[in-house]
Amino acid sequence: MGYYGGVEAGGTKFVCIVTDEKAKILAETRFPTTLPEETLQKTVDFFTAWQKDQRLSLQAIGIACFGPVDLNPESATFGYITSTPKPGWENTAVTPVIANALNLPVFFDTDVNGAALGEGRWGAAQDLSDFLYLTIGTGVGGGAVCNGKPLHGLVHPEMGHIRLPHDWQADPFPGNCPFHGDCFEGMAAGPAIKRRWGVSANTLPPDHPAWDLEARYIASALANFILTLSPQRIILGGGVMAQAHLFPQIRKYTLAYLSNYVRSEVLMNAIDSFIVPPGLGNQAGSLGSIALALQG
Numbered sequence: 001m002g003y004y005g006g007v008e009a010g011g012t013k014f015v016c017i018v019t020d021e022k023a024k025i026l027a028e029t030r031f032p033t034t035l036p037e038e039t040l041q042k043t044v045d046f047f048t049a050w051q052k053d054q055r056l057s058l059q060a061i062g063i064a065c066f067g068p069v070d071l072n073p074e075s076a077t078f079g080y081i082t083s084t085p086k087p088g089w090e091n092t093a094v095t096p097v098i099a100n101a102l103n104l105p106v107f108f109d110t111d112v113n114g115a116a117l118g119e120g121r122w123g124a125a126q127d128l129s130d131f132l133y134l135t136i137g138t139g140v141g142g143g144a145v146c147n148g149k150p151l152h153g154l155v156h157p158e159m160g161h162i163r164l165p166h167d168w169q170a171d172p173f174p175g176n177c178p179f180h181g182d183c184f185e186g187m188a189a190g191p192a193i194k195r196r197w198g199v200s201a202n203t204l205p206p207d208h209p210a211w212d213l214e215a216r217y218i219a220s221a222l223a224n225f226i227l228t229l230s231p232q233r234i235i236l237g238g239g240v241m242a243q244a245h246l247f248p249q250i251r252k253y254t255l256a257y258l259s260n261y262v263r264s265e266v267l268m269n270a271i272d273s274f275i276v277p278p279g280l281g282n283q284a285g286s287l288g289s290i291a292l293a294l295q296g
């Protein structure tokens with residue numbers, strides 16, 4: 001039996017878990033994301049203490065990290081968080097610090113690539129080779145699995161920052177992405193909803209006009225992703241998607257925007273099984289880090 005460590009490194013909180021190779025959670029801790037030195041030390045301490053208490057050694061650590069991150073193994077800053085606006089975290093060596101302190105193999109990827117791999121192994125995308133995991137939460141991000149592997153390419157996809165049609169008359173909100181203003185995240189992440197309507201997204205009733213607008217932005221993005229990546233399924237997670245009534249609206253608008261152009265049985269007859277919530281529920285993120293650790 002092998003044991004694996006996983007770190008869901010989020011901009012708000014870190015979740016560290018130990019599991020067996022079947023992803024049964026054996027230990028867990030969570031703490032707020034403060035400054036890098038303190039946060040990474042707490043991460044190292046958790047795994048060190050577990051190994052000492054259990055007199056066992058972990059096989060590997062997986063880190064599913066908020067970003068942007070450097071995933072190029074040839075780069076001098078491999079395993080770093082790069083250009084994040086989060087104070088104190090720009091150019092932070094995440095993988096090198098944890099690998100050196102624990103002396104274990106460390107597998108590092110974006111939070112959403114991790115979640116996508118976890119959904120592929122244990123969740124809503126089992127047996128699919130090409131699919132997408134999208135989170136709509138504090139930010140918006142997407143992880144694509146293509147031919148069974150998470151897509152990295154030049155850097156890694158930044159699906160939350162695509163530009164979407166913006167009808168300024170219907171929605172005069174200028175967007176709140178510090179880099180692009182009215183990109184997808186700037187218009188549709190939880191903080192954008194809060195700023196546009198002046199109240200937290202979770203307090204808006206299901207019949208509030210916020211949700212029709214939200215469903216349209218998300219569907220607009222999904223239509224683009226279907227046209228560019230041709231995923232076999234799209235999994236929508238993150239805090240905002242706790243609003244389950246968004247799903248039927250998103251499905252409806254996605255089909256409307258595609259306008260019958262992409263001919264596929266699943267789009268035409270089984271859209272409910274094409275745009276779905278995570279099979280792993282709110283554990284998609286943390287188990288995603290274990291899916292990364294199991295890659296070795």
Ligand code: ADP
Pocket residue numbers: 010011012135136137138139189190191200201202203237238239240241242243
């Ligand atoms: P993170 O993105 O930081 O990992 P979440 O995915 O939980 O965390 O997203 C947090 C965001 O989701 C916040 O902006 C919050 O307002 C929003 N959110 C959380 N719960 C709900 C809810 N029930 N309905 C709508 N929005 C929610």
Ligand code: ZN
Pocket residue numbers: 160161177178179180181183184185186
């Ligand atoms: Zn942006």
